[in-house]
Every structure is written in structure tokens, then in C-alpha cells.
Amino acid sequence: MASHTNITDLPDPVFEEILSLLSLKEAVATCLSSKQWSHIRMSLPSLDFDESNFSSIHCFLQYVDTVMRLRDDSETLKKFHLILRSICSRKNLKKINTQINAALDSKPEHVEIYDHNACNNKIPSCIFKCNTITVLKLTGVQVMTTTPSFVDLPSLKVLHLSNVIFSNPKFVYNLLYSCPSLQDLLLKYCFTPHRGRILPINRESLRKSVPAYASQYPFSLEERLKNLVSADVYNYPFTLQSLSNARTLRIDTVCLSKFILLLFIFRFCN
């Protein structure tokens, strides 16, 4: 072992291991404490941006912009995590989506976006075409795309959607259909606009559109979701048969008749 005695002489992999245990803000502050470390802030593999650590949305966006701008594009981005807490103006939403797009260009594996306010951000549709993503968690966003060709998530293993507004309920079907590796599904409180109101996506709203749509695919949803291990669904708009590969299943029973539930439990017990 060399005779270094300064903590800044730690080999990069050891230092990066320590940084991985910190929030992004703390990791950047640590990198800025020494010249030897300062370059590492440009290649941090995990970016977690949480607005609550900042005094204003303005400060927060400026910070996100700095980190993303200084980032070395050649470095892979493992995780991109964005948490928004205040209501954003249209201009700010545009800035946020520019950053999301930049993150998607770095071919991330793990993407989580939480908007704790009123679902007013229309998420860039290219997120559903990012074939490196293995974990995708979206809360409180709008999905405006409808075309099936806009979905290609061959690596996706974990999909958690909660409080998401879909401009067309058919897209939920396209989405599940395009995730052949899916193992863990959470689908809760998904909505669609209907005659000026926002309504939950349910079997009723899909009844007309999906059967016609489904015939375009050579497999059933059940055959497609053959790797499913765990599903946690509320108001699931498709047949429960399509989740029958799951080993653990949690269904919020509000929308189910007792009869269907009993049948289903019976099926799983066997």
C-alpha cells in the first residue's frame, strides 16, 4: 500500500462508492472540496434532484441545469431521479423537460419522476422509447402520446405508474404490451380526460377502444407479460387473466365484485 495519508488520495472507485451513499447535493459539495475530486462531479452515475432541498424552484432549476450541463455525456447515467414539489409555470415545465430529455440521451437504466403537484407536466414521450431503461417509476405526470410505435421498452423490468393522466387510455395497453421483460408492475390511479373531466381509466373506458386494438397483436397480454413476478394494481382496466403469471398479486378490491375476487383467489391457490 502506498504511503499516502490524505483522504483525497483514495482510489476513484473507493471514493465513488462513498459518493454513491450520498444525495447528489452532498456528493457535489464533497467533490468541490478538493481539486483532486472536483472532476468526479461531472461523471456521477446517479443523479437525484429533489426540489425540497432548495429554497425556490428557480434555485432548483438552476442547480439541475448546472449539473446536467457540466456532465460528461460519455459517462453512463445509471439513475435519474427527479422530485418536483411546487407548481411550475409553463416556462419552467419546458426547462424541466429539456433536462429530462438530456438525461434520456445518456441512456439511463433507472428513471424516477415524481411531481407532487396536480399532474401538469407532459412528460417527453421519448421516455417510452428509451430501450436501456430497466426501472421506470412515474408519479403525477401526463402522458400525451398514443401511437404504439412510440413505445419500445425491451429491458423494462419494473414499471410503477401512479397518478398518471393518459391522453388516450389505449396507451396503457400499448405500454404493457411493449414490456416483454416486465417483472414488477404497479398501476394505480391512472386517469384519462373525458368530455372536459378527468376520469379514472377503467374497464368501461377501455371497452370500446382496446378489443379492436388488441386484435392487432399476435399475442394476448397474458402471453406478453409472461415474466411478471409481482403486480400491485388498483382499478386494473384489463382482464385479471392477463396478470395470471404473477407470483405475488395485490389488488385493491374497491372495484371488484366479491365473486370475481373469490374466483381469482381460488385460481391462485391452486
Added chain:
Amino acid sequence: MSSSVEAITVLSSDGDEFKITVSAAKLSKPLNWMLEDVCFSDDCDEVPTIEVNSKTLVKVIEYCEKHAPRANSGASDSDAEELKKWDIEFMKMDVKDILFHILMAANYLHMEGLYDLACQTAADLMKGMTVSQIRKIFHIKNDFSSEEQEQLRRQHPGCSFD
């Protein structure tokens, strides 16, 4: 290796001799390989050197001896809880003098448990700190010129420097 050997002698990089039990040495991959390759009987005059200074090696051996019984036989939850408390006490050490060496040693000796523990200890010391507080805790010299410092402040408006 003779099965009767229960402890082996190793040399630190400062040339001091240390005894470590075989079960404790097994927590380190390189030491384990050494055990398999080298003759460690009493009449064997070869004493392997570990490239870790004496002060650090004492700590590393202390950690190994404490963790070896659990690593070898598994342990109940109450043991795990007790060990966790022991780890916290064990890591209360002088940052400048020893934490760096423990990190280097755990990395060099491929000791996963100690490595994770030391990394977590270092990270906990950095948590919630400003740039200058981190410099103070880890005795890091501020090697940026005032112009560079100004530039970094402009680049990172959301970062607390002082």
C-alpha cells in the same frame, strides 16, 4: 496447511509481527488464498507481509476476530444487533489518522463487510455538510485559487460552500 494451526503470524508494512486466527483471516480473500497456498505450520519460517501499517492492521485484525464467529456460523438477530452496535463503536476513530487507512486496507484485503462499514462511516461524515465543513472534517487543503473558487461558486449556485 496443517489442520492443527489455529493462528498465523503476519508482518505489517512497518515490520511488526501480528497473530491472527485462521477463522478471522478467512474474512479476507487474499489472506484466505495465502492460507491455501503457503505452509503455516510452526516450523515454517516464512512470514507473509501484509501491506498495511501496524496501527491499521491492529484495527483490521480486531474487526476480523470480532466478525469471524458470525461469518463462519451465522448468528441470531440479537447477535447481529450487538455486532452492529460494536461496529459503530469500532468506527469511532480519528478521521485523518485511521479512516483513510482502514478504507485502503479493506479495499486491498477484499473485506466486503469492513469496506462497506468504512464507506458508510465516511459518507455519514459528509452528509449535510458544506464544502468548507467537509474540508475541516477530513483535513483537506483548499487547493483552489480564489479565481477558481469564484468560478465554482458561480457554476454551483445551489451548493453551500461556507
